[in-house]
Amino acid sequence: MLEVSSFSTLFPQYREKYLQEAWPVVKGALKEYGISCELNLVEGSMTVSTTRKTRDPFAIIKARELIKLLSRSVPAPQAIKILDDEMNCDIIKIGGLVRNKERFVKRRERLLGPNLSTLKGNTVAAMGNYRGRGLKQVRRIVEDCMKNVKHPVYHIKELLIKRELAKNPALANENWDRFLPKFKKKNVKQKKPQTKEKKPYTPFPPPQQPSKIDLELENGEYFMSDKKKSAKKWQEKLDKQSGRAEENKRKREAAFVPPKENTAGPSKSDKNASDNSEIADIAKSLKRKAKEFRKNEAQESVIAESYIASNDELRQKKKKKSTKSK
Template identity: 50%
Template sequence: MKLAVRLQLPVINGCSVGYGGHVQWSEVAHGVGGTWACGRLEVQTGTWLEQFVKRRQHLVGPNSSTLRALEILTGCYILVQGNTVAAMGSFKGLKQVRKIVEDCIQNKMHPVYHIKILMIKKELEKDPALANENWDRFLPNFKKYDISCIFVLVYKYFQLLTASMLFYASDCASLKKMYVNFSGKMLNKRRSRVKRRNNITPFPPPPQPSKIDKLLESGEYFLSDKKKESKKWQEKQEKQAEKTADNKRKREAAFIPPEEPSKQDPREPDDHKKDVASMAKSLKEKAKMYGKQKSVENINPEVYIAASGEKSSKTKIKAFID
């Protein structure tokens, strides 16, 4: 960044000293008496254009309010145009304008903070008792914080605040949930920052092989043009053969009949099981009845077994015996 101030003698025409615009006659009239000087700051920054435009807008302010306040406090006429800041006023005021412009463009301090300091100095100048004393104790000390430090401070403040509120309102579930979510987000941010720092390596990534390197590895680089063409033609023929075989397989698959499901009566195995169970039950009953009639002599076992499907009764047994 280059910041240059050129102090010149008072002139009537402000355009001749490079203000970038016309100066009002009421402002130029002060310089005719010899009490005012002219200065020009050529601001050449190495930052991005968007950053420079934003910082220049900080110097001007909304509706030129910041620039007007600086003119009143420094007693200088200030004009901002492009990368040039022109000022006309006393030597003391020009030094103040130079300091304010440098801090604003270099992003050291916002012009609003300079306005606060100048207002305090104006009030201290009115008191003759403080003329020979140091004013540093009255001036505010503005520090530039890193965004990560601000997050840590906000996190600690929020932690203390929520801890005290939870102490007095332990049944507040929503506040507890909000505290847990906020603390989790802050911890995740810090962890991700540490991971990003750990992943950084001083060595560059390995170079990727070029097309010529790949040809050298496969050996195609040393082949003649005819061999290359024949190889391409052979690969093309193989792909076509695979494609035709696949299409033929798909066409033939349409003519293959599907397998027909076998017609089986689902009741047959159940009925068969029922018949076997009923037969076993009847045989058990017959054997039981046969054991009871051991004392009977003239019993015919063939007739008894043949009638196993029928219901047994005492009358039928007597008929078999007869």
């Protein structure tokens, strides 16, 4: 090539040892495409540039992607695959998706890198092919994870189910939503941090607290002998014990005190109950009197002649008896 094109990128300090060991392998892979590379440990940078032996002008773009992947903790054997024409990479920036630093670190821990280590920087490096929509799916998974839309595990479960459904030709033209799991989002309440109320600022220092000697001087114990001090302490102890004993006795006796009687007049509910009972008694007495009145009327309507037999009836009865005896 007539013009020399070069690209350089920085790498973190913890990658210095690994890059120094893997640099001969990277250098040999780039030499096949006619591209020179340089590792600067002082500045912490990697540089790739074209040479006269470079035949493919797009190889320098592939080399630039290679050093980007190496600086983002991608292993060298995996990163060298980017030199193939069918392989692509996608650098996903996640630094500006979450404002809170603690929340950002917590969500970033859900994304695992090589050797099952969590990501450390503000970018996610993905390798794949755009034909199978693999890189697009990875970008969607990472963005949904950082925005707290869906956990990566749920996305992976959906992809596994879709892969199994794709093997069945009968379901090729059908909707797969009924086969996909539906996950409900749970909002876990976080504990609110305890905030201490700030005292008003005063330029003056706080007053000095009285010492033990100052307190003894105020009470007059400083000039007392040891015998009197011990006697005073013993007396205070006895006073406390007697106070506790009286309080316990009062609590025990309180259980045997009868409750106070209600000396106030009857309440409205009691009055209503008494009125209802009086009405019921009046109704019963009225019913009883009505029954007695009906009985008296029945007795007065009885005719005495109907119960007295006539002379003709007596004669007929006597004739019947005489005929039976014969």
